[in-house]
Amino acid sequence: MAEELFHWINGERVKGKSGRFGDVFNPATGEVIGQCPYASKEEVDAAVANAKEAFEIWSETPSVKRAQVMFKFREIMLREWDNLAEAMGKEHGKTLPDAKGELARGLEVVEFATGIPHLLKGENSQNVGGGIDITSIRMPVGVVGGITPFNFPVMIPLWMGVMAVACGNTYVNKPSERDPSSSLMLAEMWKEAGLPDGVWNVINGDKVVVDSLLHHPDVEAISFVGSTGVGEYVYQEGCKHNKRVQSFCGAKNHMVIMPDADMDNAADALVSAGFGSAGERCMAISVAVPVGKGTQEALIERLVPRIEKLSIGAYDDPNADVNPVITMQAKERIEGLITSGVEEGADLLVDGRGARLQGYENGYFVGASLFNNVTENMNIYKTEIFGPVLSVTTPQTYEDAVRMVNEHEYGNGVAIFTRDGESARHFQRNVDVGMVGVNVPIPVPLSFHTFGGSKRSKFGDTQMYGPESINFFTKLRTVSSRWPTGGIKDGVQLAFPSN
Known part of the structure; x- marks a missing residue:
């Protein structure tokens, strides 16, 4: 009951x-x-x-x-x-x-x-x-x-x-x-x-x-x-x-992978950040952005076997990698978006639709899914899917990768994987995103810093937790005080007070 x-x-x-x-x-x-x-x-x-x-x-x-x-x-x-x-x-x-x-x-x-x-x-x-x-x-x-x-x-x-x-x-x-x-x-x-x-x-x-x-x-x-x-x-x-x-x-978080990145490390990070909690995180990586065709091929070669190994399971299954999504409506929406990606021409390399688990036939499971050759005009690129779906889109230059990140309506989190300090420094200073990771796939700050995105990922001027939360949860009061002594005789002064 x-x-x-x-x-x-x-x-x-x-x-x-x-x-x-x-x-x-x-x-x-x-x-x-x-x-x-x-x-x-x-x-x-x-x-x-x-x-x-x-x-x-x-x-x-x-x-x-x-x-x-x-x-x-x-x-x-x-x-x-x-x-x-x-x-x-x-x-x-x-x-x-x-x-x-x-x-x-x-x-x-x-x-x-x-x-x-x-x-x-x-x-x-x-x-x-x-x-x-x-x-x-x-x-x-x-x-x-x-x-x-x-x-x-x-x-x-x-x-x-x-x-x-x-x-x-x-x-x-x-x-x-x-x-x-x-x-x-x-x-x-x-x-x-x-x-x-x-x-x-x-x-x-x-x-x-x-x-x-x-x-x-x-x-x-x-x-x-x-x-x-x-x-x-x-x-x-x-x-x-x-x-x-x-x-x-909401969010649509990108991870830019430069040609010099450690590809195995990048692939592990993408699987972790893309499919943990079945992708139901506002800081999940849902778009992989390998720069150049060679980087794309090296990344896909590593992603596919990693994703195919992921298993669905209930919360108390010690072998479960991907948990069910929150409702049947969410499952249907996610699977509908996967179908729309296929219809729009993206290459579905790993298909998580129709996932079923013995003994849990009525559960809301969606298997891990991977799209390749996704373009910016596709719905699966523009929409926050909020499920275990990773899209790969491939610009030819670093500059175009930065443009893609900045032109997207969301600006919650972003990451770059590279061994080059110059690229990393330029990236963190030129992307219009609230939280940036350099070789860190989910750059959620620790509690003594502060959390918050940009663009349509956040409305309002203050951030979550950390020192800036004090600004939101308190109002500042400024007190000017003087305790006159016998030696102070101001008299009437009609001009605006100044020092």
Whole structure:
């Protein structure tokens, strides 16, 4: 029997009251394993009201005490490591090693946030003129809404929410309705860590919840990760309602392979970055760009046998390389795009359509697929497939490779594989992409740097986690002060003040 899930409001489980539910599936079997409640506007209002009330106390809690909660949460997360990975595997489908890799990247942000007393330090200028001192202080913004995707059900809520609450805000998370259980587990772990009730909330649902957060006058900021169409809507609608918004969206990440690259290393990197998590990553490499026909031939010679060896499997299969995709609709969409690539004239060297696994005949599996001779006008080149599909397109020059990267509408991540320092330096300075890898296929920065793309991969000016997240989750207040002594007699001065 499917488990009925819940919301997490003001430090406790709350049953859904709207009467609307959505099925949660095990992608490996196609079985319904949960019922996710879809909140009404009134339920969202209740969560925001509790978060607003909790903000009054949490925002005044010393940063040192907030850091202590971060340390405690880290201990609990390590204790619950295997349980979190299991929950992700059942609902998302990703293999256990992949799930634990996600946990590690989420934990990094928790560890970064333990240094919040230092990160929130302001600036001070003494005696700038006439006995006046100027001090800048960082203040929390209030209630923050986080809209998080299915593909990283633990990592992305931590990337957003940890920095939000560390800065003194309260947080309302709207996780994906496809795999909400691990987000609810995080909320219970925060309570055990000593986070006051109402500081971290989880409200499940669909567009009703998204719009309620975007329109609510007491939600001061929105952080979003998801598709570009929805992300652009969230950004525009949130800004229209006078909120600060950061929106991280779709991608079509290229990997340029120069003729001097180590071809075996490049092929291994492409398979890892292209097919890990069944390609359901916004930083997955989906376009290989070998420069010149000789590079293309050498690369294809190495890619085909590597890809043909990849096996599909359920999350708990230790031999599984490629896990199922999230839904039957996703499987059908991906296979439809593969078919369109064939129809457009690309060479399908490895075909993952129709993949089936004994004992898991109803699972949402798509096998690893490889296209060669893909051109820029093809739909499979322009579209974010978000599945285990790698396309190879071959410019004749390095300059044309850079042009292809820059002319694509997405600019999330990119990589170059080369032994030449001059090419690498030129590449990183001339591609219009937010995150660049040099012989690194998935250049996701560590927590003490910052994450974010460009072009239609991101809307808004600030980045995710790292030092720049402080700018998003706090508002800067500048104080000019003077404590007059008997010797200061300004009198009336109507001219604009200057030093």
